[in-house]
Amino acid sequence: MPRRDRARRNPRTGRRAQRPKDVLHGRHGHRGDAFRCLGCRRDVPVRAPGTAHRNHCPYCLTSRHVDGRAPGDRGEECRAPMDALTLAVRDDGEWLLIHRCRGCGTLKANRPAGDDHPLALIRLALRPLADPGLARLAGVVPGR
Template structure:
């Protein structure tokens, strides 16, 4: 039924388009870059936790992160929604920040190329994970000084890498011998 429109695929099968998976939502909605140059899928499957995620989310127009685990995918290059990134690696949520108008924004780091990207939070994002990310700086230092000897001035064996100083001899106070 309708498989001729989809190139011999059933409507529920995924279409592999380069580095991105586009999902065929119905027989009438062909999600293929070779016909339209765009992907018109209304949902995606999270590569980190496997949850099926709807693109219709409250509070955002270009959704590319999972509301369950907050992971994303490196799809955008310069502008949110441009979908021109060549990397397509997993984007780990590492922190949240708050913009001037009080809007929470996720900070993602690509596990493939290391690039940092900002994503607006959506109304259905996991609040517990958002709070955990917000409290993360309070639970551990950003730079673990005990593990980084070059930063705290030590060479890892308890000394600071310089020669120990000899203790200074105290100058004895000259006693005034008053002439008698």
């Protein structure tokens, strides 16, 4: 059995690069070059540096509940807006955006894109410090 090609791995992180995916946007599966954000109503380009498909707005970090089992499959029926709750960090140091669906309450983890607004990411990272209720939900009680 042939071995997988290791040349596609990032030499710095050792992780395999994402393969390009043919992502369809909209209910009827049209291929567009932009979509309208449900949060800030800006036009957002579909292409994003650092990810094979865009799943959130780079300005306000709002997403839409469209992916079912696999990222980019657009198989979810809910289609409600998803709010960015907080940031999480993997063991390898990679950041993840945690979104919660307004419609069904599902939690999803998404990779930040390379063009996400840095102040929006920092504001999200500092949110548990400013909102003690959010820290209690996460199981972190300040001062203990």
